[in-house]
Amino acid sequence: xxxxxxxxxxxxxxxxxxxxxxGFFGYEAGRDPESYTGWETHEGAQQTFNRKxxxxxxxxxxxxxxxSRADARTDVIFYRRGDFMRSxxxxxxxxxxxxxxxxxxxxxxxxxxxxxYLMKEIFPKQRADYRKYRDKFILASAWSNAMGAVSPxxxxxxxxKSDFPSRRRFGDSSEPLKMKSAKKTSKxxxxxxxxxxxxxxxxxxxxxxxxxxxxxxxxxxEPDKPLEVPKHWQYAIVVGTPMSWDPMYANPNYGTSNDxxxxxxxxxxxxxxxxxxxxxxxxxxxxxxDYDLMVPPIAVDAxxxxxxxxxxxxxxxxxxxxxxxxxxxxxxxxxxxxxDIGIQSFCKTCKICAENCPSGAIPTGDRIEVRGxxxxxxxxxxxxxxxxxxxGNMGCRICVAVCPYTRxxxxxxxxxxxxxxxxxxxxxxxxxxxxxxxxxxxxxxxxYYIPSLGGENASYRPPPWWLRxxxxxxx
Numbered sequence: 001x002x003x004x005x006x007x008x009x010x011x012x013x014x015x016x017x018x019x020x021x022x023g024f025f026g027y028e029a030g031r032d033p034e035s036y037t038g039w040e041t042h043e044g045a046q047q048t049f050n051r052k053x054x055x056x057x058x059x060x061x062x063x064x065x066x067x068s069r070a071d072a073r074t075d076v077i078f079y080r081r082g083d084f085m086r087s088x089x090x091x092x093x094x095x096x097x098x099x100x101x102x103x104x105x106x107x108x109x110x111x112x113x114x115x116x117y118l119m120k121e122i123f124p125k126q127r128a129d130y131r132k133y134r135d136k137f138i139l140a141s142a143w144s145n146a147m148g149a150v151s152p153x154x155x156x157x158x159x160x161k162s163d164f165p166s167r168r169r170f171g172d173s174s175e176p177l178k179m180k181s182a183k184k185t186s187k188x189x190x191x192x193x194x195x196x197x198x199x200x201x202x203x204x205x206x207x208x209x210x211x212x213x214x215x216x217x218x219x220x221x222e223p224d225k226p227l228e229v230p231k232h233w234q235y236a237i238v239v240g241t242p243m244s245w246d247p248m249y250a251n252p253n254y255g256t257s258n259d260x261x262x263x264x265x266x267x268x269x270x271x272x273x274x275x276x277x278x279x280x281x282x283x284x285x286x287x288x289x290d291y292d293l294m295v296p297p298i299a300v301d302a303x304x305x306x307x308x309x310x311x312x313x314x315x316x317x318x319x320x321x322x323x324x325x326x327x328x329x330x331x332x333x334x335x336x337x338x339x340d341i342g343i344q345s346f347c348k349t350c351k352i353c354a355e356n357c358p359s360g361a362i363p364t365g366d367r368i369e370v371r372g373x374x375x376x377x378x379x380x381x382x383x384x385x386x387x388x389x390x391x392g393n394m395g396c397r398i399c400v401a402v403c404p405y406t407r408x409x410x411x412x413x414x415x416x417x418x419x420x421x422x423x424x425x426x427x428x429x430x431x432x433x434x435x436x437x438x439x440x441x442x443x444x445x446x447x448y449y450i451p452s453l454g455g456e457n458a459s460y461r462p463p464p465w466w467l468r469x470x471x472x473x474x475x
Contacts, residue, residue: 035408036245037317038199074104084115138177142277143192149273157220159230163283163328165276176279182332189237189333192274196267198239199322200315202302205335206236206328209371210301211293219292227292232281232330238295238302239267240324243397245408246464248321251401252448253392254463260323261287268325280331287323295324297373303336306343310353310362310399311378314343316417319406320399341421342429343405347376349426350433353399356460358445359386362399391450391457398448401460404436 074080080101089096094105094112105112134141156162179185186203193201208229215221242248243260268284275282285291296313300306304324305315312320316339354362361383363376370377387395400406405417416435419428442460449455465471 036242037408038242071100071104073100080104081115081118085119088116088119135177138278139188142274143195145277146192146196146270146274149270156218159220159232159281159283162220163230163232163281165279165281179278179332182334185332186334189271189275189331193237193239193267193271196239196270197241197263198267199242200238200240200304200317200324202238202299202304202336203333204236204238204298204301204303206233206293207297207301209373210297212291215292216289219290221292230328233283233328234330235328235333235335236293236298236302237271237327237329237333238299238304238324239271239327240264240299240304240318240322241267242318242321243323243400245321246461247467248397248406249401249461250459250463250467251397252390252395253457253459254467255395255397255401256393257287257323257395257397258393264323264325265290268327272327272329275327275329275331278331280329282327282329282331285326285328287325291326293326293328295326298326299324300338301335303339305339306341307375308343308353308403308405309347309351309376310357310403311376312400314403314405316341316405316421320403321406341417342423345426346404346420346429349429350404352402352404352433352436356398356402356442356445357383358396358398358448358455359383361386386449389450389453396448398442398445398460402436402440402442404432 070076072079073083083098084101087097087101094102097105189203190201206229211227211229211233213226215223215227217223221227241260241263243255243257247255247259249255265284265286268286272282272284283292285293285295296307296311299313304322305313308314308320310320313322313324314320315322348366351364354364359379359382361379361381363378367374367376383396390396416428416432420432423429440461443456443458446454447456447458450457469475
């Protein structure tokens with residue numbers, strides 16, 4: 001080792017040893033919900049007003065006479081005006097309307113005048129100006145409508161039908177909008193993804209090797225025919241959110257992937273809707289089984305992180321506590337570059353996930369060649385067998401919970417990450433792994449099994465208070 005390497009190693013080791021001395025304080029800092037990256041305010045942190053001080057026995061309104069219930073057909077303005085415009089005829093006037101509208105307008109002639117004015121004066125002028133100025137507000141309109149998209153349409157049809165917009169939402173043209181530059185478009189898409197709720201977002205040029213050779217059922221492809229990668233699947237946008245942190249640490253019995261799955265799914269649906277309204281093709285690939293491709297290597301290509309020993313992508317911000325979704329598109333974009341933060345060398349010596357895996361599905365050996373690529377290969381059959389034996393929420397996720405990178409974003413975690421990333425010697429890796437085992441010990445992996453299989457229904461960490469059924473329910 002030359003002098004320069006020695007100084008680097010000494011500096012890394014010194015920083016690591018300093019972290020050990022501050023370990024207890026870092027552990028306490030980790031109890032703060034504000035350090036839950038991507039989930040900072042999930043415990044109502046923004047609801048700060050002391051309402052108990054101002055509580056009263058009765059609301060501010062008072063009953064002053066006989067009460068009646070509202071009629072949605074007339075009192076909800078959108079319903080009433082829609083019904084009115086479908087029914088109104090100049091030659092029959094009010095007599096041609098449904099009885100409930102006749103009765104309402106006789107009681108409220110001023111409202112009838114307003115509704116007629118809207119139909120005869122406002123709407124024709126609005127439509128004329130809309131055609132003239134609509135493109136100025138296309139992003140605002142696309143954003144608004146995307147927020148209402150909670151599921152993809154026509155997703156069980158072939159991609160040439162399901163992926164493309166039937167027409168541009170806010171115009172008569174089926175041609176895509178001309179974007180100024182791929183760089184600006186990429187910046188826009190990332191901002192929209194974050195606004196939609198995505199904690200992480202990255203862009204990759206789609207590698208056809210990551211597309212399944214034969215598709216899953218119900219995705220619009222012929223199930224027994226090899227999947228030909230559509231030409232418009234040019235780019236892949238990866239979005240992702242974390243699972244709720246405290247239940248995640250209490251895996252395998254109290255955690256779930258459904259919370260992050262549902263958020264990432266809705267983000268993908270909405271982002272695909274936004275892209276389609278610009279006139280481009282977009283197809284969401286969402287958890288848990290609505291994928292046409294393998295997500296981890298695409299997330300790696302998009303620069304979100306590196307794939308770990310357990311097969312899950314480890315990110316600098318969330319560790320492996322991320323549930324991603326992908327949107328394939330032909331919208332011109334600039335791909336992000338993959339990153340190297342030392343995960344491969346760290347996983348080579350760490351092995352905590354493999355040691356804690358009750359099924360033995362995670363390898364303790366080196367990476368191997370899998371379909372032409374060098375990577376760790378887990379035994380999915382063993383993994384799923386343990387999944388299926390659990391009494392709590394389906395699944396396991398212990399490997400996510402025990403990973404040293406899956407830590408709250410407090411000052412100690414950030415310092416340890418910087419030490420690990422910038423240590424060329426690997427000395428800090430073994431020290432940090434030791435810290436993980438010291439401060440976050442888990443039960444014997446066999447205790448994770450159900451009692452009838454010789455286990456104790458154990459979890460990696462105690463469950464959060466709001467999931468302890470015995471505290472709320474009489475058994």
